Amino acid sequence: MSILVLCEHDGGTFKKTATELLGKATGLAGALGTTVSALVLGDAPAASLGAYGATKVFQVSGDFSSYDTDVAVAALRAGIDAAAPSAVLAPASFLGKDALPRVVAQLGTGQGTECTDLRVDGGQIVGRRPIYAGKAYCDVRVGKTPAVYTVRANSFAQPAAGGGSAEVVAVPFSAPTPRLTLVERKRPETTVVDLTEADRIVSGGRSVKSKESYDSLIRPLAAALGATPGASRACVDAGYAPHDHQVGQTGKVVNPSLYIACGISGAIQHLAGMRTSKVIVAINTDPGAPIFEHATYGLVSDIFETCPALTARIQALD
Amino acid sequence: MKIAVCAKVAPDTATPRITAKGDGSGIDTTGIKFVVSPYDLFAVTEGIVLKEQGKASAVHLFTVGGDSDVTVLRGGALALGAEDLTLVDDPALAEADSLAVARSLAAAIGQGEFGLVLCGKQAVDHDNVQVPAMLAELLGWPHVSLVDDLVIDGDGFTATRNVGGGVAEVVKGTLPAVVTCDKGLVEPRYAKLPDIMKAKQKKVHKKTLGDLGLSAADVAPAATYTAYGEPPPRPKGRMLEGDVAGMVDQLVDALRNEAKVL
Ligand SMILES: Cc1cc2nc3c(=O)[nH]c(=O)nc-3n(C[C@H](O)[C@H](O)[C@H](O)COP(=O)(O)OP(=O)(O)OC[C@H]3O[C@@H](n4cnc5c(N)ncnc54)[C@H](O)[C@@H]3O)c2cc1C
Numbered sequence: 001m002s003i004l005v006l007c008e009h010d011g012g013t014f015k016k017t018a019t020e021l022l023g024k025a026t027g028l029a030g031a032l033g034t035t036v037s038a039l040v041l042g043d044a045p046a047a048s049l050g051a052y053g054a055t056k057v058f059q060v061s062g063d064f065s066s067y068d069t070d071v072a073v074a075a076l077r078a079g080i081d082a083a084a085p086s087a088v089l090a091p092a093s094f095l096g097k098d099a100l101p102r103v104v105a106q107l108g109t110g111q112g113t114e115c116t117d118l119r120v121d122g123g124q125i126v127g128r129r130p131i132y133a134g135k136a137y138c139d140v141r142v143g144k145t146p147a148v149y150t151v152r153a154n155s156f157a158q159p160a161a162g163g164g165s166a167e168v169v170a171v172p173f174s175a176p177t178p179r180l181t182l183v184e185r186k187r188p189e190t191t192v193v194d195l196t197e198a199d200r201i202v203s204g205g206r207s208v209k210s211k212e213s214y215d216s217l218i219r220p221l222a223a224a225l226g227a228t229p230g231a232s233r234a235c236v237d238a239g240y241a242p243h244d245h246q247v248g249q250t251g252k253v254v255n256p257s258l259y260i261a262c263g264i265s266g267a268i269q270h271l272a273g274m275r276t277s278k279v280i281v282a283i284n285t286d287p288g289a290p291i292f293e294h295a296t297y298g299l300v301s302d303i304f305e306t307c308p309a310l311t312a313r314i315q316a317l318d
Numbered sequence: 319m320k321i322a323v324c325a326k327v328a329p330d331t332a333t334p335r336i337t338a339k340g341d342g343s344g345i346d347t348t349g350i351k352f353v354v355s356p357y358d359l360f361a362v363t364e365g366i367v368l369k370e371q372g373k374a375s376a377v378h379l380f381t382v383g384g385d386s387d388v389t390v391l392r393g394g395a396l397a398l399g400a401e402d403l404t405l406v407d408d409p410a411l412a413e414a415d416s417l418a419v420a421r422s423l424a425a426a427i428g429q430g431e432f433g434l435v436l437c438g439k440q441a442v443d444h445d446n447v448q449v450p451a452m453l454a455e456l457l458g459w460p461h462v463s464l465v466d467d468l469v470i471d472g473d474g475f476t477a478t479r480n481v482g483g484g485v486a487e488v489v490k491g492t493l494p495a496v497v498t499c500d501k502g503l504v505e506p507r508y509a510k511l512p513d514i515m516k517a518k519q520k521k522v523h524k525k526t527l528g529d530l531g532l533s534a535a536d537v538a539p540a541a542t543y544t545a546y547g548e549p550p551p552r553p554k555g556r557m558l559e560g561d562v563a564g565m566v567d568q569l570v571d572a573l574r575n576e577a578k579v580l
Contacts, residue, residue, distance in 0.1 A: 069461065097447045098463045102455040105452040132345070136345060136547065137548065141544065143539075253445075269331055281573075293555075297558060297577075299558050301565060313566050313567070
């Protein structure tokens with residue numbers, strides 16, 4: 001009865017959440033006296049996950065390069081049936097939100113969503129998670145088997161690779177006929193890490209005043225830091241940044257190690273999306289702006305001056 | 319085609335603080351303003367718009383909750399033009415988890431003949447993102463989540479969903495289906511006073527689990543929630559001082575050597 005970790009990959013390259021979750025699972029398994037297995041859908045270097053603590057990898061064969069809910073549900077089910085785990089850990093990704101609850105319903109078990117911490121208590125995994133958009137927290141405990149927990153990206157440290165190699169168990173799979181047909185996939189112009197998985201984010205507020213300044217203040221700073229650009233709702237609603245850049249209650253919930261808020265007041269609905277960021281930098285001309293109450297470092301200054309100076313300073317780093 | 323909309327009541331997102339009860343058994347609701355959960359309001363509005371467009375004949379609301387929820391849903395959702403509200407209310411649902419809620423909704427919705435179920439992409443209280451997909455599974459229907467564009471054409475539909483990383487996928491399918499509504503799908507509506515007055519006449523159908531052919535065992539929760547409390551404290555922050563160049567230097571130094579994130 002091991003802990004099964006869903007390891008997602010992008011065309012064969014494992015996502016950071018895969019190793020992050022394996023690292024955490026290894027600690028939990030030690031406390032529970034059990035082992036860690038991994039679940040991989042499709043073609044990826046499964047045996048390499050042994051370096052992060054997986055003893056077995058259940059690899060469901062098939063082409064999963066194009067997402068379909070029915071296919072994902074059936075594949076997750078096949079992998080879970082083959083592994084027969086006591087607990088399943090998965091990232092709170094699109095798949096973790098779109099497909100996993102259907103599997104949980106099939107299995108008649110329960111799911112703790114988007115936990116930011118996991119621990120062992122009373123011989124059982126317990127999740128701690130933000131609720132009410134992070135204004136409160138609670139524990140979630142799943143009393144049936146398998147107990148399913150999804151985890152917010154960047155909640156745990158990345159483990160160092162060890163020397164282990166995992167046994168790969170091939171799970172035969174014949175995909176069901178999808179009930180939905182994919183007509184079109186619209187990709188954004190630039191390919192940066194998704195906000196929900198990003199380790200660094202630079203966001204702009206209403207104060208950027210135009211799309212041109214968003215592009216000349218926020219994007220270059222983000223590029224210099226290898227960060228994903230984000231925005232407040234006021235910035236998005238004014239058309240300075242695209243909709244998918246919005247951070248907050250009605251946008252993306254993010255959890256980076258560095259969040260730089262440029263000319264953002266720090267409204268409760270914006271905080272809802274970024275308050276778990278490890279380090280928050282606030283740049284704002286108003287010393288009374290609520291964002292400063294949450295900032296690790298605060299700069300009372302003008303973004304039109306500060307952003308270019310910071311960009312240049314970062315670019316000059318070796 | 320009839321539309322079922324699942325909607326719940328949740329604290330207004332403008333509520334500055336949510337505090338836990340002393341014993342950690344839940345949140346203290348004193349003084350909190352409850353509203354139709356914002357994504358569910360997108361779902362209700364979308365249902366009404368489809369009815370206005372002649373794509374749907376009627377919009378019926380479903381909720382799992384209690385009498386106080388009816389008051390909020392009457393003014394905030396029924397008043398927008400929905401036909402009626404079915405309230406699943408049973409003492410056995412007091413500690414309901416997502417699957418218990420989904421089973422209750424599936425049983426209630428299964429008693430009607432619906433072509434489309436609209437839900438919010440998530441509720442803004444527990445942010446679980448589970449009930450709509452579970453409901454679709456229990457109904458045996460496909461679902462599309464995080465939809466910000468929906469076109470109904472006879473018994474077919476085309477939906478655009480946000481799958482992350484800024485990627486939008488356009489998918490086609492056949493009704494019946496469950497769709498979860500994201501920001502951008504429709505401009506949410508808020509009822510005007512005369513409509514709120516008229517909504518007082520609208521029917522609320524109360525159902526117990528027994529009325530739906532379910533037992534307490536069917537809704538025994540697998541997931542339990544305890545130890546409600548505050549967010550973990552943030553380390554105290556620091557204001558940087560000096561001119562812009564000086565502050566930028568201090569910031570980069572702090573990010574590298576103190577916070578170690580650069
Ligand atoms: C139901 C609901 C959902 C919402 N969802 C979201 C959401 O998901 N995300 C979100 O962000 N908001 C959301 N909001 C909106 C939120 O309440 C705020 O209105 C919004 O976050 C404000 O954006 P802002 O900080 O960019 O703008 P403002 O509040 O206008 O703040 C601009 C800030 O910039 C500063 N400033 C101005 N000029 C400069 C300059 N040159 N240099 C430096 N600083 C400057 C000002 O001092 C001010 O603090 C939601 C609201 C509601 C009601």
